[in-house]
Amino acid sequence: MxxxxxxxxxxxxxxxxxxxxxxxxxxxxxxxxxxxxxxxxxxxxxxxxxxxxxxxxxxxxxxxxxxxxxxxxVYLKRWNPEWEQLILDRDRPLQERLTQFYVAYADRVFDYDWVRIFVSSGLKSYGLTERYLGIIRTKIIEPAALELRESRGGPEALPPSDTPPADEIELFWGLHGAVFYIAIRKYVYNIPLEINVEATVRATVANFFEGALHGTRQANMQAF
Structure with a gap:
């Protein structure tokens, strides 16, 4: 030998x-x-x-x-720059864009090492979680909020260079958190997932848009 x-x-x-x-x-x-x-x-x-x-x-x-x-x-090398362009592709409905993003995102980051290091970093204040969430905010959350305003049209549309209001950004954080919590349950709480992850992600995005559009209709009715 x-x-x-x-x-x-x-x-x-x-x-x-x-x-x-x-x-x-x-x-x-x-x-x-x-x-x-x-x-x-x-x-x-x-x-x-x-x-x-x-x-x-x-x-x-x-x-x-x-x-x-x-x-x-674990984080930077798993980020796909094409996701950023996907969010801005106005040839497709925003719901379709975000559905494709979150299905791909879940496939990439629903991983034992990824999730547990992410949570550990946040608890121990190493700054990695904050830096990564900064990427999510600037590359996904803020552009998506602006795209939602654009898709609604009318006077509430903002120039692309502007930042959406904090309450609208928070709505998209809620969507992001709902998707990520599926991974938290599995890899942090060790709860077996008796679901199809992709189907659940698609349903989560669909429910978000149903609520977002309902909120828009309510606002429009109150304006008259």
Whole structure:
């Protein structure tokens, strides 16, 4: 047997190239933090990996630097820039656009590591959750709120450069939260999902638009 192989046929970790080891540390850190939260210690991560504590700090200057790489690996690399253009595609009804977005979004982020790290970051104030929600707000929530106003037409339409009122933004946060709560139930509360996720997401968006349009009709009736 070659000295570079273990009994399982995998390369011995001590012979791994620096880039390969760094990638492995990030991947192991993702699952470690998902299970232990960000209070988990890098010494425990090293022990779990079967490497010395110093090896981690040979690749990352600090625990914060490792967490930053985890954020990039789990969140930024899963973001699809095409979603941003989808929300603005006025050749299609807004309900259809948001349905397609949330079906794709759920497929991408309904993941054990993604959800648990997201929640852990919010509880421990590492700032990752706030940064990611900033992306959701600027790339999805605010544009969708403006698109809803545009689809309604009339004097309530706003220029694209303006920010929708806080109460309208909050409506879309409610939609986003309703979709994401499905994942919270499964990966944080460990409640088995006895539903078809895609069908539930589609129904959630449909219910949102039924309410939004109902609110518009009520406002129009009160104007006369």
């Amino acid at each position: 070659s000295d570079s192989k273990s009994n399982t046929g995998r390369p011995r970790r001590k012979n791994m190239r620096a880039a390969e080891r760094e990638k492995l540390i990030v991947e192991e850190a993702v699952r470690f933090f998902a299970e232990s939260g960000f209070e988990g210690q890098t010494r425990e991560l090293a022990k779990r990996m079967g490497i010395s504590h110093a090896v981690i700090y040979r690749h990352f200057d600090s625990k914060d630097a490792l967490i930053e790489r985890v954020y990039d690996h």
